[in-house]
Amino acid sequence: MTCQGCLVPRHTLVPVCPGKNFQIISPPESALVTRELAEELLRVLDRFGEIARRSGFRKVSIFFKPGIFGHHKVGRAADIYAVNGLGLDEWKRRWDAVWRRCSSVTDANERRAIVDHERQRNLGWQLYKALQTCGRWSQPYGYPIQLFGPWTRSEGPWKHISDFLLNAHRDHIHVAK
Numbered sequence: 249m250t251c252q253g254c255l256v257p258r259h260t261l262v263p264v265c266p267g268k269n270f271q272i273i274s275p276p277e278s279a280l281v282t283r284e285l286a287e288e289l290l291r292v293l294d295r296f297g298e299i300a301r302r303s304g305f306r307k308v309s310i311f312f313k314p315g316i317f318g319h320h321k322v323g324r325a326a327d328i329y330a331v332n333g334l335g336l337d338e339w340k341r342r343w344d345a346v347w348r349r350c351s352s353v354t355d356a357n358e359r360r361a362i363v364d365h366e367r368q369r370n371l372g373w374q375l376y377k378a379l380q381t382c383g384r385w386s387q388p389y390g391y392p393i394q395l396f397g398p399w400t401r402s403e404g405p406w407k408h409i410s411d412f413l414l415n416a417h418r419d420h421i422h423v424a425k
């Protein structure tokens with residue numbers, strides 16, 4: 249699959265292209281990024297869409313919002329706020345509610361079944377894990393890997409994320425390349 253961004257000069261920022269397995273429902277200017285980041289997102293989001301499809305979802309939709317600080321200034325970062333019309337904060341609330349419910353279930357098999365079921369259904373978590381396991385994100389010298397979101401403290405890669413940074417990423421996932 250090719251990204252339309254390949255046809256423009258290297259220094260020009262391009263919108264992230266939709267892929268075979270996912271669509272983008274935010275305006276193109278919500279994620280104007282470097283060609284390198286656009287291609288990485290296309291690759292990883294398409295993989296995510298493929299995984300979601302296997303869980304029985306139809307073509308998933310992604311919603312970006314523009315960012316302001318740091319890597320965003322030069323188009324090296326993108327912020328994802330919603331998957332299939334539901335905000336990342338909502339997906340995380342659902343996730344937390346399931347884990348709370350689990351804590352009162354004494355049978356280990358039943359607990360595992362509940363969590364497995366949620367893993368199949370929770371597109372926010374699935375998106376985060378796809379970005380974490382399939383994505384190659386920047387890691388400036390002395391800084392953590394640039395993938396932050398509602399699941400960073402529990403899933404990594406930077407489990408020591410500060411309260412300040414975690415609070416800043418409760419409703420979206422930030423990636424930089």
Ligand SMILES: [Zn+2]
Pocket residue numbers: 315320325326327421422423
């Ligand atoms: Zn960001």
